[in-house]
Amino acid sequence: GQQVMQIPQYQHVQEGEDFTTYCNSSTTLSNIQWYKQRPGGHPVFLIQLVKSGEVKKQKRLTFQFGEAKKNSSLHITATQTTDVGTYFCAGPRLGTYKYIFGTGTRLKVLA
Amino acid sequence: DTEVTQTPKHLVMGMTNKKSLKCEQHMGHRAMYWYKQKAKKPPELMFVYSYEKLSINESVPSRFSPECPNSSLLNLHLHALQPEDSALYLCASSQGDGGPSTDTQYFGPGTRLTVL
Numbered sequence: 001g002q003q004v005m006q007i008p009q010y011q012h013v014q015e016g017e018d019f020t021t022y023c024n025s026s027t028t029l030s031n032i033q034w035y036k037q038r039p040g041g042h043p044v045f046l047i048q049l050v051k052s053g054e055v056k057k058q059k060r061l062t063f064q065f066g067e068a069k070k071n072s073s074l075h076i077t078a079t080q081t082t083d084v085g086t087y088f089c090a091g092p093r094l095g096t097y098k099y100i101f102g103t104g105t106r107l108k109v110l111a
Numbered sequence: 112d113t114e115v116t117q118t119p120k121h122l123v124m125g126m127t128n129k130k131s132l133k134c135e136q137h138m139g140h141r142a143m144y145w146y147k148q149k150a151k152k153p154p155e156l157m158f159v160y161s162y163e164k165l166s167i168n169e170s171v172p173s174r175f176s177p178e179c180p181n182s183s184l185l186n187l188h189l190h191a192l193q194p195e196d197s198a199l200y201l202c203a204s205s206q207g208d209g210g211p212s213t214d215t216q217y218f219g220p221g222t223r224l225t226v227l
Contacts, residue, residue, distance in 0.1 A: 033215060042201060043154065043218045050213055088153055092214065097142055097207065098167055099216060101153035 002027045002093055006102040014110050019079050021087050021105035023072040029091030029100075032065050032072040037104075038085040046074075079109045114138075115219035117202050123225045126192060132222045134185040134202030142207025143185040144216065145177060148199040160185060161207055192226045199223050 004025045013019050023032065031050045035043035047056055049065035049072065056063045062075045072089055089102040115136045124130050134143065142161050146154035159167035160179040174196075176188040185202055202219040 030210075031213060035218075042199075042221045045215060045217060048213075048215050090153075090216070096167075097144075097159050097161065097205070097214065098169075099144070099156055101155070104153050106151075 002100050004089060004091070004100050004102040006087075006089060006105050008105055009103065010106045010108075012108045012110060013079050015081060016078050019076045019083070019107055021074050021089075021107075023074075023089035023102045025070045025091065025100070025102075028069050028094045030069075030094050030096075032069075032089055032091045034063060034072075034074055035088045035090060036085045037088065041085075043088060076107075079107070081109050081111055083107060084109050115202055115204055115217055117200075117219035117222050119222055120220065121223045121225075123227065124189065124192065125227050126194075128192075129188070129190045131189065132187040132200055132202075132224075134187075134204075134219055135183055136204040136217075136219075137183055138204065138206075138217070139182075140204035140206055140217075141182065142205045142214065143179065144203040144205075145185070145187050146201040146203065146218075148201055148221070150198075154201055158187075189224075192224075194226050197224055197226045 033048045034046040037043045052067045052069050054065045060077045064073045086104045086106045088104045118133045145157040148154045157171045158177045163179045174191050178186040199221045201221045203216040205214040205216045
């Protein structure tokens with residue numbers, strides 16, 4: 001079946017360091033969405049990318065969608081302790097509402 | 112307003128109990144979803160409703176029974192659950208009328224279910 005893998009699984013960084021998580025799907029996605037889930041919380045929508053090759057920025061966060069619409073990345077510049085949580089990518093299989101979540105990357109930021 | 116509400120927040124039930132989880136959204140979204148999330152795992156899709164009709168069932172056991180009484184409400188009826196069904200159950204909704212290519216999901220806070 002369709003799989004969406006994220007690497008790394010875990011990342012510990014010092015506050016102020018940069019962080020990147022990569023998302024790779026075995027099949028083409030209609031779009032890619034990124035979510036942040038704090039410990040004990042629920043997924044909170046961050047951004048959606050629709051076009052192949054698309055790049056979007058949100059303050060310290062930069063998101064990219066691959067040309068083949070099968071991979072994506074999230075880069076955080078100068079991490080802060082408030083960035084702690086698990087970052088998930090997710091996307092609907094092409095032409096469907098069948099959302100598949102990536103395996104997630106758990107970020108810890110050390111002050 | 113991008114709020115999806117879920118009740119109850121926490122639920123403890125025995126294996127012989129019958130209970131229901133409720134989800135509500137007032138964003139006019141036409142697609143609604145149930146997900147199951149185990150600790151330290153990603154959400155797993157269970158069901159999708161589109162225009163109040165069940166469109167996707169991800170081979171979920173029949174002890175989970177979804178219901179969409181109207182366009183704003185989504186229920187998940189639980190019966191004869193097993194301890195391994197303990198998890199966070201998340202509801203989500205999306206606009207669902209422009210096609211999946213631009214659809215965005217919004218999640219509720221979830222119901223944390225414990226089956227004894």
